[in-house]
Amino acid sequence: MTDSNQHIHDQALTGTSLARLPEALSTATTIDEMKAQFSRLQALSRTQPINDWQTRENQLDNLEIMLSDNQESFATAISADFGYRSQSETQFAELFPSFTGISHAKKHGKKWMKPHRAPISALYMPAHNEIQPQPLGVVGIMVPWNYPLFLAIGPMIDALTAGNRIMVKMSEAAPQFAQTFADAIARYFSPDMICVVLGEVDIAAAFSELPFDHLLYTGSTAVGKKVMAAAAPNLTPVTLELGGKSPVIVLDDANLESVVNRVMMGKTLNAGQTCIAPDYVLIPRQYHEQFIHLATEWMTKHYPNIESNPDYSRIINGEQFKRVKGYLDALSAEEVHALTAVESDIETRLMPPVIVCEPAPDSDVMQNEIFAPILPLMHYETLDEAIAFVNARPRPLALYIFGDNYGGIEKVRNNTVSGGLCINEVLIHVAQHDLPFGGVGESGTGVYHGKDGFERLSHMKPVFVQSKLNGLNLLLPPYGGLFKKAMALFLK
Secondary structure (H helix, E strand, O other): OOOOHHHHHHHHHHOOOOOOOOOOOOOOOOOOHHHHHHHHHHHHHHHOOOOHHHHHHHHHHHHEEEEEEOOHHHHHHHHHHOOOOOOOHHHHHHHHHHHHHHHHHHHHHHHHHOOOOEEEOOHHOOEEEEEEEEEEOEEEEOOOOOOOOOOHHHHHHHHHOOOOEOOOOOEOHHHHHHHHHHHHHHHHHOOOEEEEOOOHHHHHHHHHHHOOOEEEEEEOOOHHHHHHHHHHHHHHOEEEEOOEEEEEEEEEOOOOHHHHHHHHHHHHHHHHOOOEEEEEEEEEHHHHHHHHHHHHHHOOOHHHOOOOOOOOOOOOOOOHEEEEEEEOOOOOOOOEEOEEEEEEEOOOOOOEEEEEEEEOOOOOHHHOEEEEEEEEEEEOHHHHHHHHHOOOOOOOEEEEOOOHHHHHHHHHHOOOOOOOEEEEEOHHHHOOOOOOEEEOOEHHHHHOOOOHHHHOOOOEEEEEEEEOOOHHHHHHOOOOOOHHHHHHHOOO
């Protein structure tokens, strides 16, 4: 760490202190400890709101330094939790968007936090309207196991830029990383700014019941419903980033090699354990065999010797492996097309990608979010049929369209509702800091990232500023002729 970065690091601990915190080792948090941590942060947020940009920028600087200093230990811990995960995937899918997110926030945050004028009706001039962003106070963040670094850092960036204090509940399914991350946070941040909560499901349940000023949860729809119910008694506003089955619609003029290249990339990243991974493909019937052939070739090229390939990750744990293997075991041999010669292995939790042709709509693989490298391939006869298939199911977190026909693309775009949409691409919208990210319906509620995340985790306070010269006194009782004339004019 350079001398200048050391100074930034020390200042960022509290915004004023130059004393470096001691090395820290975390342990599982008790419910009483968690409640005490929350009470302390809540009291500080009410008496010492973070209204200046310098303190916020210091915190973002410190987050950046922490990430830079701990890249290797974070990647190693994540790999240990997965049984093996490619360090390159951690760099690409977690570290890279985290660093660019911090850079984006530091570039724009000072402008975002300034009060700004809002339009006002001519009837009320020369008064004016303003919007004043203010910190909410204490933000709770519940982190999933599939991208435990980025899905902790991303919401933290928005919360810090908005001037909030933070409590983070790490996933119990990724304990090695949770411990490593908690230790890092304790070394680089004051507990008066950020504290990390570790523990099992009971701690997570109690965490969601705390009266946060905002609670952001990323995970499954089923648990999301429980989180929202737990937050409701406190009227805690929630952002739910869930998942579901994100479809791919392939138009009949699409370049199939390009389709396979992008879809397989999205399906194999992190072994398919991505909330916006392509979940199933709707494709014209005549392209079925060619899609499978090209996908097999793609695997040979990009993941040769998959059982020992250093770029291919494992399923997170035995429970998840058995769940997904159960989906496959319920299908007939004719439905499942292996894309490699290697079989899945529960001991190493290796699951090579497979394509499932025309599974029944009521099968497990079509009813549940897959979260694994299994790709159902469904045919359609008309584009209207494909759109109807998507619309008959819960609204997805992401929708992907491939093709060049403008009319077809616009038809899908305008007649479907999804959290996000990519045209001739998958996944990449999540890394766009100028786009909001979030779901709709069962795939989530609320958005974050960039300015949208800043506003989500701020109170955008409306302010009306009256002018010394104004005509409102003319409208006071007793209501006489002038009032009646004014109302006659206004109510036309």
